[in-house]
Amino acid sequence: MAEITLVEAVRAALAHALEEDPAVVILGEDVGTDGGVFRATEGLWQRFGSARVRDTPLSEAAIAGVAVGLAAQGFRPVAEIQFQGFIHPALDQLANHAARLRNRTRGRLGCPMVLRAPFGAGVHAPEHHSESIEAIFAHIPGLKLVIPSSPARAYGLLLAAIRDPDPVVFFEPTRIYRAGREEVALDGASLPLGRAFTLRAGGDLTLVSWGAAVREALAAAEALSGEGIEVEVIDLATLRPWDAEAVLGSVRRTGRCVILHEAPRTGGFGAEVAARIAEEALDSLLAPIRRVTAPDIVPPLLRLEHLYLPQVDDVIAAAREVMQWR
Amino acid sequence: MQDRPAAEEIVARFEIARTAFLDPDGTPRAPLPDFARDRGSLVAMYRAMLLARAFDARAVALQRTGRLGTYPSALGQEAVAVGTAAAMAPGDLLVPSFREHGAQIMRGVRMEELFLYWGGDERGSDFRDQREDFPVCVPVGTQYPHAAGVALAFQLRGEDRVAVAVGGDGSTSRGDFAEALNIAGVWKLPAVFVVANNGWAISVPREAQSAAQTLAQKAVAAGIPEQQCDGNDVIAVRATVAAALARARAGQGPSLIECLTYRLADHTTADDASRYRDDAAVSARWAEEPVRRLRAHLARAHGWSAAEEEALHAGIAAEVDAATEAYLATPPQPATAIVDYLYAALPPDLARLRARLEGQDG
Numbered sequence A: 001m002a003e004i005t006l007v008e009a010v011r012a013a014l015a016h017a018l019e020e021d022p023a024v025v026i027l028g029e030d031v032g033t034d035g036g037v038f039r040a041t042e043g044l045w046q047r048f049g050s051a052r053v054r055d056t057p058l059s060e061a062a063i064a065g066v067a068v069g070l071a072a073q074g075f076r077p078v079a080e081i082q083f084q085g086f087i088h089p090a091l092d093q094l095a096n097h098a099a100r101l102r103n104r105t106r107g108r109l110g111c112p113m114v115l116r117a118p119f120g121a122g123v124h125a126p127e128h129h130s131e132s133i134e135a136i137f138a139h140i141p142g143l144k145l146v147i148p149s150s151p152a153r154a155y156g157l158l159l160a161a162i163r164d165p166d167p168v169v170f171f172e173p174t175r176i177y178r179a180g181r182e183e184v185a186l187d188g189a190s191l192p193l194g195r196a197f198t199l200r201a202g203g204d205l206t207l208v209s210w211g212a213a214v215r216e217a218l219a220a221a222e223a224l225s226g227e228g229i230e231v232e233v234i235d236l237a238t239l240r241p242w243d244a245e246a247v248l249g250s251v252r253r254t255g256r257c258v259i260l261h262e263a264p265r266t267g268g269f270g271a272e273v274a275a276r277i278a279e280e281a282l283d284s285l286l287a288p289i290r291r292v293t294a295p296d297i298v299p300p301l302l303r304l305e306h307l308y309l310p311q312v313d314d315v316i317a318a319a320r321e322v323m324q325w326r
Numbered sequence B: 001m002q003d004r005p006a007a008e009e010i011v012a013r014f015e016i017a018r019t020a021f022l023d024p025d026g027t028p029r030a031p032l033p034d035f036a037r038d039r040g041s042l043v044a045m046y047r048a049m050l051l052a053r054a055f056d057a058r059a060v061a062l063q064r065t066g067r068l069g070t071y072p073s074a075l076g077q078e079a080v081a082v083g084t085a086a087a088m089a090p091g092d093l094l095v096p097s098f099r100e101h102g103a104q105i106m107r108g109v110r111m112e113e114l115f116l117y118w119g120g121d122e123r124g125s126d127f128r129d130q131r132e133d134f135p136v137c138v139p140v141g142t143q144y145p146h147a148a149g150v151a152l153a154f155q156l157r158g159e160d161r162v163a164v165a166v167g168g169d170g171s172t173s174r175g176d177f178a179e180a181l182n183i184a185g186v187w188k189l190p191a192v193f194v195v196a197n198n199g200w201a202i203s204v205p206r207e208a209q210s211a212a213q214t215l216a217q218k219a220v221a222a223g224i225p226e227q228q229c230d231g232n233d234v235i236a237v238r239a240t241v242a243a244a245l246a247r248a249r250a251g252q253g254p255s256l257i258e259c260l261t262y263r264l265a266d267h268t269t270a271d272d273a274s275r276y277r278d279d280a281a282v283s284a285r286w287a288e289e290p291v292r293r294l295r296a297h298l299a300r301a302h303g304w305s306a307a308e309e310e311a312l313h314a315g316i317a318a319e320v321d322a323a324t325e326a327y328l329a330t331p332p333q334p335a336t337a338i339v340d341y342l343y344a345a346l347p348p349d350l351a352r353l354r355a356r357l358e359g360q361d362g
């Protein structure tokens, strides 16, 4: 057991994977001597050497494409894109190759790679460092998409992603990299991909979220409990393939649902969650589904950034509205 | 040079060399490398080029009769694929684009598999005998980083193997090409990047693709060796690729090879090249094509006879016929195949879809 932050959990999982499987190779910009700009790979280069912890040129398409080639050869590359805002050149390799290699060769070649990237707003970062574009990746068949919301889930889910035989995109919320510590058993145990985590039980309303926003979800649930509203908080954790059964089961019990995400509203993954509830659990709904999201805007630079992120009060207001429906 | 300002000095220079052994009429213009003095190996390459051409002709015929999808012929470029594959060892790995069937066939991909792929059946990329080569790559240029990754795998395992990527002139304008050469150079990866410069990227001519005098010189910026060769001279292609493979095996890193060839066919069966290029100009390029060139050399230097030629053609026709029959007789995939290979284990939503598809024909 160790009391660690989320970024330390990421580092511990990477170290464990490097230790247990010689096929694991880490590659990315500044991941070696510098230990990564967020220190996620700190000490790994010193411990495992430059063959397995590799600084790459500044070359996002090559980072992803080299990972595809390595993975097709049976390695388990864990590639880092320094910030999600710079992942677009790698998207081609992910969508056109990593996601399809198994299918297009009928299983002859697999692609057991992980692509990690820090993401999200709220850390007063420069331009292009605050986006949440997970919905783009959630839309691609053949990929898996994981977003941890706590140190324990970062540790267990990243290990699962590395051990998974298919390509996994793993987005790490920078806002909670060091926001809190948690006891994590560093025993190499993974957590299941494709399963949601119910973080708080409640019978009145289902609150679905993922990533850094889970903090606001839990804070809102705590406050609402004081008003007599018991909220069930579900952390989706894996957005593809996502655990629809967990959400539908909860909504069938509570009859109400609020979805909270940090990404812009239109086409956000919350729309998929809402649509699925409407398709399969409409009879259970006692009120319309509400989404609490960022507006459909470019993330403002740091002076106006506070207008971007959904706040705890926004969640509380949405929950009250849903509870008071008719 | 005497006008150079005092503040300047030359810090780098480059020259690009081109290799050619056979003139367009088949006359040797330089002493031939060892392999090219051996009748058997010349005949093997000659046969492989003829087979590639016969495969192309059949594929186009199948497409024209509604039994194949859109197909990219390699007519006139056979020497690039065949020379490249002839230089490679079986344990090397080919990362092709989409016009290298000549190389794929030589490396153990069955013709019926290629028919299946171009006929719209994914099983065509599940090569039964060739388990490691990459399948055809349609997104232009995206294959180069894969070769770098495969080469890194070879390097990490300490294996004596080389990854060979092939692409077209148009692909050299893409970032993936530059990024792959660059990272392979930094890491001294055992990789060879072969560019089949056939003069065209669909309708865009080579000179509209890049202001660079040669495409080979794009290697200079990545700090890796380059060579241009006559891509219609299979001896030159093989010798040039072989030298690059030897460098890679010796730990000297990657190379870029530009093969000068010409696309005699339409871009694909969906293309009509007369919309953008002159038929007369194309006809003139027939004088340089690689098959007749090697045949002329074989006849002159090795007594290649009409009877041998006839027997070769008969054998190839029988092989292509057999592959065509095998292709056309392949039973369809079950409908469940559309979900079965997406992930190693079926996620619940796909499992539900699969249950609905169970028992249906594809």
Ligand SMILES: Cc1ncc(C[n+]2csc(CCOP(=O)(O)OP(=O)(O)O)c2C)c(N)n1
Pocket: B099, B138, B139, B140, B141, B167, B168, B169, B170, B171, B172, B198, B200, B201, B202, B263, B267
């Ligand atoms: C990234 C990408 N852009 C566009 C296309 C459409 N396209 C297919 S082939 C081609 C031209 C390729 O030219 P070149 O690289 O010279 O290869 P060639 O077709 O001549 O063999 C184009 C534009 C594509 N397949 N991929």
Ligand SMILES: [Mg+2]
Pocket: B168, B169, B170, B196, B197, B198, B199, B200, B201, B202
């Ligand atoms: Mg071309």
